[in-house]
Amino acid sequence: MSIRTIISSSLVCLAALVMAGCGNGESSFVPGKSTGKLMTGAQAQVRKTVDTVFGTPQNLVVWDVLPINDGGIRGTLTDYGKSSAGAATTKWLTITLDSDWATDSPEGATIDFYSGVWSQATIKEWNPETGQVLLTDKVARADGSKKKDVPQKPSVGEKIVINSGVVLRHGRSLYQRHCSHCHGTSGDGAGPTAEYLHPLPRDYRLGKFKFISNKTNSRPSRDDLHRILKNGVPGTYMPSFVPMLKDEELTAVIEYVRFLSMRGEFEEKLGIAFTEYTMEAYSKSDEKKQLVADLKSFIQEDLKDELEYVQEDLKTAWTDADDFETSGVFPVAPRVPDSLASRQRGRELFVGKALNCVNCHGIDARGNGPQTEDFEEGADEPGLHNAWGHVVKPRNLTTGIYRGGRRPIDLYRRIVAGIDPSKMPAFGGKMPIPAGRLAADASPEDRAIAQDEQVWHLVNYVLSVPFEVEPGHLPEPVLAETDEPQTTPEEN
Amino acid sequence: MKKFWALFFFLWPTVALIVCYIAPSRDWWFYTEAMSPLGVRIDNLFYMILWIVTAVFIGTQYALGYVMWKGATKSESQPAHFSHGSHSLELIWTIVPAFVLVFIALYQMDVWRDFRVKSSFPEETQQDGAQMEITARQFEWRIRYPGPGKQLELTPQPDDLYAVNEVHIPTGRPVKFNLRTDDVQHAFFAPELRIKQDAVPGKVIPVWVMVEESGTYNLLCAELCGWGHYKMRANIYAEPEEKVQEYMEQLLQDQNDDGVSEDSDDADDE
Numbered sequence: 212m213s214i215r216t217i218i219s220s221s222l223v224c225l226a227a228l229v230m231a232g233c234g235n236g237e238s239s240f241v242p243g244k245s246t247g248k249l250m251t252g253a254q255a256q257v258r259k260t261v262d263t264v265f266g267t268p269q270n271l272v273v274w275d276v277l278p279i280n281d282g283g284i285r286g287t288l289t290d291y292g293k294s295s296a297g298a299a300t301t302k303w304l305t306i307t308l309d310s311d312w313a314t315d316s317p318e319g320a321t322i323d324f325y326s327g328v329w330s331q332a333t334i335k336e337w338n339p340e341t342g343q344v345l346l347t348d349k350v351a352r353a354d355g356s357k358k359k360d361v362p363q364k365p366s367v368g369e370k371i372v373i374n375s376g377v378v379l380r381h382g383r384s385l386y387q388r389h390c391s392h393c394h395g396t397s398g399d400g401a402g403p404t405a406e407y408l409h410p411l412p413r414d415y416r417l418g419k420f421k422f423i424s425n426k427t428n429s430r431p432s433r434d435d436l437h438r439i440l441k442n443g444v445p446g447t448y449m450p451s452f453v454p455m456l457k458d459e460e461l462t463a464v465i466e467y468v469r470f471l472s473m474r475g476e477f478e479e480k481l482g483i484a485f486t487e488y489t490m491e492a493y494s495k496s497d498e499k500k501q502l503v504a505d506l507k508s509f510i511q512e513d514l515k516d517e518l519e520y521v522q523e524d525l526k527t528a529w530t531d532a533d534d535f536e537t538s539g540v541f542p543v544a545p546r547v548p549d550s551l552a553s554r555q556r557g558r559e560l561f562v563g564k565a566l567n568c569v570n571c572h573g574i575d576a577r578g579n580g581p582q583t584e585d586f587e588e589g590a591d592e593p594g595l596h597n598a599w600g601h602v603v604k605p606r607n608l609t610t611g612i613y614r615g616g617r618r619p620i621d622l623y624r625r626i627v628a629g630i631d632p633s634k635m636p637a638f639g640g641k642m643p644i645p646a647g648r649l650a651a652d653a654s655p656e657d658r659a660i661a662q663d664e665q666v667w668h669l670v671n672y673v674l675s676v677p678f679e680v681e682p683g684h685l686p687e688p689v690l691a692e693t694d695e696p697q698t699t700p701e702e703n
Numbered sequence: 704m705k706k707f708w709a710l711f712f713f714l715w716p717t718v719a720l721i722v723c724y725i726a727p728s729r730d731w732w733f734y735t736e737a738m739s740p741l742g743v744r745i746d747n748l749f750y751m752i753l754w755i756v757t758a759v760f761i762g763t764q765y766a767l768g769y770v771m772w773k774g775a776t777k778s779e780s781q782p783a784h785f786s787h788g789s790h791s792l793e794l795i796w797t798i799v800p801a802f803v804l805v806f807i808a809l810y811q812m813d814v815w816r817d818f819r820v821k822s823s824f825p826e827e828t829q830q831d832g833a834q835m836e837i838t839a840r841q842f843e844w845r846i847r848y849p850g851p852g853k854q855l856e857l858t859p860q861p862d863d864l865y866a867v868n869e870v871h872i873p874t875g876r877p878v879k880f881n882l883r884t885d886d887v888q889h890a891f892f893a894p895e896l897r898i899k900q901d902a903v904p905g906k907v908i909p910v911w912v913m914v915e916e917s918g919t920y921n922l923l924c925a926e927l928c929g930w931g932h933y934k935m936r937a938n939i940y941a942e943p944e945e946k947v948q949e950y951m952e953q954l955l956q957d958q959n960d961d962g963v964s965e966d967s968d969d970a971d972d973e
């Protein structure tokens with residue numbers, strides 16, 4: 212072979228490779244860290260279960276019990292219809308829907324039937340009044356198989372879903388385009404650009420989020436995620452996605468983030484169920500055969516219960532998150548008006564032993580308190596470690612950048628509920644009340660109000676830190692400033 | 704065959720001209736109407752240059768076509784004639800374009816001055832100072848407005864108001880803002896308003912704009928600034944003074960939101 216043929220054929224190959232992209236073009240979910248530590252049999256079982264429940268990026272599955280709004284409209288098959296010629300046909304159906312289907316173009320929508328397994332058909336016409344549906348073709352098994360034991364024709368009374376998964380699929384494609392290079396295809400926060408960022412993009416798989424309006428350790432509400440996407444996280448590489456993404460696109464991508472987060476959590480929790488069957492346990496074990504047999508019987512007998520338990524856990528956590536009344540953090544007392552006295556009280560609380568914010572944030576609030584130099588148990592570098600095992604610096608409060616938002620209510624929530632994944636404690640209910648503020652027999656309501664007042668003092672102080680003349684030396688209140696003659700700004 | 708090639712090569716500039724001529728009216732491609740008075744003046748400059756360029760294009764293409772046609776129709780028996788330069792011809796095609804360029808440079812000077820030179824900004828902007836600070840950042844636009852009744856200071860103030868990717872400006876009067884960047888170089892590009900201004904690290908660059916008609920205009924980044932360059936998109940809302948005031952009040956209210964007070968919109972926000 213001459214040099215020329217080698218060069219030209221390798222160029223052709225290169226071009227083919229470039230056009231085909233890397234690999235086979237299919238993305239996949241990577242298994243979580245703790246799954247990787249399990250014994251081979253346990254690992255395979257976890258991965259199989261997770262894949263059954265959540266699918267692959269190409270073929271998403273929505274587990275009905277989880278509060279994921281995949282965009283599908285649910286209902287029941289109430290009757291088989293007759294064609295216009297009067298002949299009975301499986302192409303005409305009557306359905307009743309559980310919720311409104313607001314559409315101008317029903318044609319092309321998918322309809323899924325559940326009769327033991329899912330089967331699918333495409334809608335041609337739909338009459339919203341009568342609920343009559345004309346299909347383009349016969350109902351086909353979604354997985355294309357022709358097993359005998361599955362009824363080929365769905366029977367009356369069965370569940371149907373129209374447009375199953377449209378929102379989630381839309382969310383996935385938006386996510387792949389706009390988020391996955393940072394947050395990763397699996398939502399593990401390890402996309403290709405992630406390694407250049409600090410702080411690292413969020414790994415959703417623990418279900419832990421920092422800037423939420425809910426109680427400590429809750430999941431974020433959809434509104435929280437919406438706010439993050441609207442405002443970004445200032446001071447980090449998480450940018451704002453409005454107005455680039457329109458409202459329905461935000462809804463879709465938020466749903467997909469929730470899906471990924473639930474998927475990650477599911478895998479994590481399932482892994483915990485298998486804690487006795489790790490590689491480590493296997494290598495240490497004297498009775499390896501027994502362990503393998505135990506694993507087998509565990510999978511056969513106990514896994515079902517475990518699954519139910521995990522499912523129930525996830526369902527409650529993520530459903531509650533959207534119920535602001537039960538999960539939300541909100542004050543009972545309005546913000547104490549900003550004043551020098553209030554800021555001074557805030558400063559007192561900030562340095563005081565009871566809350567000891569300075570232990571982390573430092574005496575001059577620059578985020579360099581003594582705790583940032585301590586070694587945590589088992590850590591090989593000093594400092595606080597967040598839930599993902601990375602060192603996290605307490606915020607330098609002199610910059611005036613508030614990642615979770617700068618509204619008083621945002622800071623209130625940060626202080627009351629803490630930033631759990633970053634180990635900033637929740638201070639709700641822990642405020643020291645000055646002597647004489649409360650009578651000995653004060654009602655719980657009064658106590659709550661007094662608590663909130665202290666939090667607001669802290670908020671007023673935190674908001675004033677960037678404008679301190681020198682650390683700890685508080686400036687005159689803003690109110691006093693307005694009487695002074697205005698100086699004209701000189702730009703450039 | 705020679706004639707064919709001569710015509711063939713002459714055809715393409717002709718097609719190009721026709722396509723360019725009909726493109727705007729067929730909506731194939733042309734920019735939209737300028738929405739600011741300065742933009743209209745910039746467009747006029749553009750049109751002037753377009754006319755000059757068109758004239759030059761037609762002239763040169765016609766000359767080329769003429770030469771090709773002459774060559775194609777000449778008899779083969781005639782020997783070719785080689786010449787080595789013509790002093791006067793070279794002088795002409797140096798001096799004429801030089802004059803044209805100098806003319807353009809001088810002619811556009813006052814538009815340039817009005818757009819870029821601070822002392823020639825409209826009087827209102829001189830008096831009022833900058834209305835807001837727009838900071839480009841990978842990959843978003845962050846806006847800082849002065850607190851109610853205040854003037855914008857160069858450094859953040861306690862009662863400043865903040866927004867992301869949403870600029871509100873009043874219509875019918877010139878508005879000045881300060882442009883800066885938090886990280887790398889970006890460019891403030893409002894195509895409908897005909898503004899394109901680089902944001903340079905370490906510099907505070909004043910820019911002014913006047914919009915006559917209410918509307919939502921695009922704000923894009925026109926400097927390749929990293930992976931997310933494509934998504935540095937914001938909206939400029941030009942609206943009557945009262946609407947802007949309403950917006951500022953809303954912003955003030957949102958920013959003072961404590962989740963309890965009467966005017967707190969937390970209930971429908973959360």
Ligand SMILES: [Cu+2]
Binds near residue numbers: 839888889890932
């Ligand atoms: Cu940019």
